[in-house]
Amino acid sequence: MQVGRRGMLACGAGLALGTVQRTARAQTGSFPMRTVRVIVSAGAGSGPDTAMRLLADRLSTIWGQPVVVDNRGGGSGNIGAQAAARSERDGHVLLFSQASPLVLNAHLMRAMPFDPARDLTPVTLAMTTPFVLAARPGLGVRTLPELAARARESREGLTFATGGATSLPRFAGEQLARGLGIRLTNVPYGVSPQALQDTVAGRTDLVIDGTPLITPQLRAGLLTPVAITSAARFPGLEEVPTAAETLPAFEMGGWFALLGPGGMPPALAERIAADAARALAAPELRDRLLRELGAVVSADGPAALATMMERERATLGRLVRELEVPIE
Structure with a gap:
């Protein structure tokens, strides 16, 4: 029995489709077939x-x-990511991974051991951790417009403390200053707690860092909240205005x-993302993440x-260039 050209093509297409379907099932339906190892790029x-x-x-x-x-900590997160x-x-x-090895390190290092855009496949954003900008009480500011006015009238200029010159809070503070049209001088410390302590002591005017570090000082009245960098008001700190209320779309x-790894099949990435979303939807997990982190x-x-x-690679790259941050 002879098979015509169209029949052969149809047969070939059917075989190819069957192969694709079997491959898709192998990529998603049977995943995972063994232990899943998640490399965390921190200690x-x-x-x-x-x-x-x-x-x-x-x-x-x-x-x-x-x-x-x-x-796999170390290397500013690069060891685990690589x-x-x-x-x-x-x-x-x-x-x-945290943000730095994915969107910032490539702008700060002459030689990266991997290309985050090429060598990794995005699966899902899991959680966000906004920063709080807070002032020493004597500064007399409670909002970003008040901060802008105070900065413009200050002869000495205002300072803001961070845990490091290349930390994400530093770049968030610089971006806020640009949005307000003012100049703030960064005072980088080796560790965030020291930046916080010096602002409480009045040696710096402002401090910007994560909510777990700053919230206790706000509750104790040792610092005055000015703004939070989340898109919406933050649970437990609803009284703190967002930066976006003054600078639209700021986040x-x-x-x-x-x-x-780079080249992961899209169907598999979507499957894992959906399962992660399901896991993260548990109210008790959400509560613990908010409370502890x-x-x-x-x-x-x-x-x-x-x-x-x-988007963040572009924003941070521009800030690194404008601020002339030294490249390692």
């Missing part, structure tokens, strides 16, 4: 480590497989995201994470 006991361990417990239940955390980038693309090795903070769940999926990372 044990850190914020990313705590967050991922809470998430891992939920994912293990959903997947019916162990989900283990593999801490290890994940070199892994197999079948979803059994993932990366849980800039820390965040944690789940990624896979000052983090708000934001499971947005691959496309939204990719867009956000691209």
